[in-house]
């Protein structure tokens with residue numbers, strides 16, 4: 001193995017969408033089964049002792065990565081973010097953005113996330129899938145609009161829209177652009193296939209990542225027992241990912257799994273690393 005190693009925390013199998021293709025074994029009928037926030041803190045702390053070149057990337061995902069808010073727990077995500085910031089990490093939260101359709105919840109979540117980012121003094125990224133599989137365009141349009149139209153949110157929250165190089169994704173992205181068009185939120189093509197979302201007066205650097213396998217890999221998209229999308233060619237900036245799920249399973253690069261079984265992450269990683277061919 002070479003490159004760097006990022007940590008991804010899968011905090012729940014609950015999700016308010018029920019996508020048929022779900023690669024995270026998640027959905028509306030799954031129990032929340034949240035990874036306790038203190039456990040997440042332990043993993044982040046133990047990760048610092050893993051004998052490898054550590055990346056700054058820390059991902060919170062699920063299921064729905066912001067699910068705790070939807071169950072009335074407004075402390076969980078700030079607590080985990082605070083821990084990530086303490087180790088100088090850069091956080092990404094994977095979310096479907098459906099909550100963006102609920103005005104009060106959206107306001108609470110965005111303000112809460114921005115507050116964490118200001119305290120941590122580092123941008124926070126929301127990683128949202130926009131493609132043919134997710135029924136989330138209204139919520140995503142509302143989130144982007146709120147962020148773009150607020151200097152406070154804009155300085156704290158970055159949004160990465162993730163899709164595929166398919167006609168279905170292009171259609172969904174165009175539908176989203178149409179929804180934004182009437183809200184003083186524009187959308188422009190920028191070089192290398194990315195798409196920038198901007199408000200009048202300037203590009204604000206949001207990115208749409210289409211079929212960028214390395215980016216998907218970096219962000220820790222995974223499934224317990226199946227290799228998924230992680231097909232980027234290794235480079236010197238190659239980022240390996242160790243995902244810890246809410247059932248105490250550790251997964252390295254979507255290929256090698258082990259129960260943690262009470263061991264510190266450094267030991268678990270060494271054991272997983274020994275399986276890498």
Ligand code: SF4
Nearest residue numbers: 015017019022063096
């Ligand atoms: S939004 Fe993501 S986690 Fe939720 S059901 Fe769909 S694919 Fe699975």
